[in-house]
Amino acid sequence: MDSDQGQGGVRSVRRALDILSLLTEDQPVVPLKTIVEATGLAKTTVVRLVQTLEQAGLLWSTDAGYTAGPGLWRWAHLAHGSWELPPETVKLLRELADRRGETANVMIRRDIHRVCVAQQESPQPLRHVVRVGDELPLWAGASSKVLIGGASDALLTRIALDSPHGVDHVGRLREWAEEAAERGYAVSQGERDIGLTAVAVPLTTSSGVVVASLSLSGPSARITQESVTEFAQDLMQVAGQIMSQGFDHPLGPRG
Template identity: 65%
Template structure:
């Protein structure tokens, strides 16, 4: 959608009929998601333009969010409210990895000089739950909490190792390739089962490569994927072999110490 193609406002009546349902909650979350580091304040006009909601609906939702402390009115618009502090504190305690695990990731990033990510599966998506950035100027970085598709990428292949046929089909249907992508997903899963790792090169983003290995739980089920990612030009065969060995050593230590995370599958 371009700036010149504003969405058609939804009727206020339709919103009222959904006021007690999931749709109104989703709309409120859509408003909150407009706030970013680059845009810490958002106006009513911006909310209307970007959500496509009627102005009266936006005003009602914003007033409710302000009343519960999730938004705060300023002279320039609305910003994150103080009520989010409590949620942020709870989220940090729940999401933050043990210091030992964080140290292992820091040391891995320092040795290999590429970005280290830890992903867990969430339905047909993978969620980045921890990261240590590469010390190099040219590097690959995602944000902690970002959801990425599972139909491509080294970490996705690892996380799908124990996936059911039904889940593989759903992941394939979410891809640009449709249901025919199931065969490719099965080949990737077989590869991880045989080798214990997965690689990718330009599958989701041109010029980006990654290597990933599984972090397992007590039942040896995959609970997370540990990866190194960066520009494809630096991922030579020799480097990839070194990445795999180092990743496997670190993942084994994580698995031995135990990996506990709210989004990790029960193991």
Template identity: 60%
Template sequence: MEQSEASGVRSVQRAMDILSLLTEDRPVVTIRDIVEGTGLAKTTVIRLVQTLERTGLLWATTGGYLAGPALWRWAHLARSSWEMPPELTRAMRDLSARHRETVNLYGARDLTRICLAQQESPQPLRHVVRIGDELPLWGGASAKVLLRDADEKRLRRIVRTAPDGAEHLPTLQAWIAEAADRGYAVSHGEREAGLSAVAVPIEGRSGGIVAALTLSGPTVRFGESEVASFARDLVDVGRQLSERGFDHPLGA
């Protein structure tokens, strides 16, 4: 029984790996693309692709396979569940207009943070993360506020994914404590050289952290005075959004 369950879980994971190869930049994948992208045997790939096609999760074309119509239904359900309140959308748009930097909303999931909403900077040189993208939690301004209430066991799991591994734990703990004390977090080149961010927590009805609101962009535009201005504005907006609450899973 356990062997059968493990095989089933493995098949589901492989199917998800195949679907994850589809991106905005690569909306169509071939069998060869899938074999190279997953490392699976061609016979295994063909069997999985046939199953995904039968369920409508993939759609065969002359050029390869694209996202199937069943995903459209799931996307509609996800949008209905996760659509952001208009107040948040306006707040993010206004923040980006005032400071001319990209505004993101991140939520934490296990060892990663996920981009839930974004308002791009109007400047040619800007930082952009696609909605749905997952980023690590071992660094970055948003990670520091999202992990405020995380226990040491979870932090130890997170630092295993960091470049310096377990040695990063004291640094991460210090960052989290500093962010909790100040009410906001700042990062410069922690995850990617030349990239800076300022983040504030958004709390749910129970008082726990449900999201992080960030301003991010090139480090050259994140000097001391700019960071102070960004932080003041973000803290004020974050407080308003926390008081407003969310009418979807973030509101739990």
């Protein structure tokens, strides 16, 4: 009997996902030895998991180790079609990044994290870059302040416990969310990364539900306190153009 059966297979799934997560752009091939060391699992367990992933087409065995299998391409193609921004929205983001000279991001909330689902990089050599698909914490950042609007006390507590500040951070999170809702935009300055400033506004459905954030981020030396209002106004205008297309989630126009 599989030792994971008592947990409904959840632990086995988590272990398999941990193995797949070792594959990155910088490490497209992972040797078996590296998988064992990174997961801390017994070699026999790793071999069994790897063989299962290979049979499902999610891993591919090479002489140098394991790489992404062809089965992942089908999932990647499906995800790309489901999450890709419409061309007109991409154009608006590109124009925004070029106009302001800073990186434009669209993020959504996923539990106690925010996920970057679209980005147009700053045209400047020194710029802030978050890769599409990256998960960032919700306990700090302009986008976080927008995305936690209306969050329950339970969710804010979990977010706070994930932060370096502990449960005492709940009050500040609530203040940030209320301030962002009142002003229509949020600002962060060095809250998570020293020297980084971001300005964010909400993207909402026609019923007013916040489903994503639209932000500009870059070095604090360029996004000064004096320029924040101007950045916010530009962001709100672009957000209005995006929302005028009508959508039920941030990445797909509806109707």
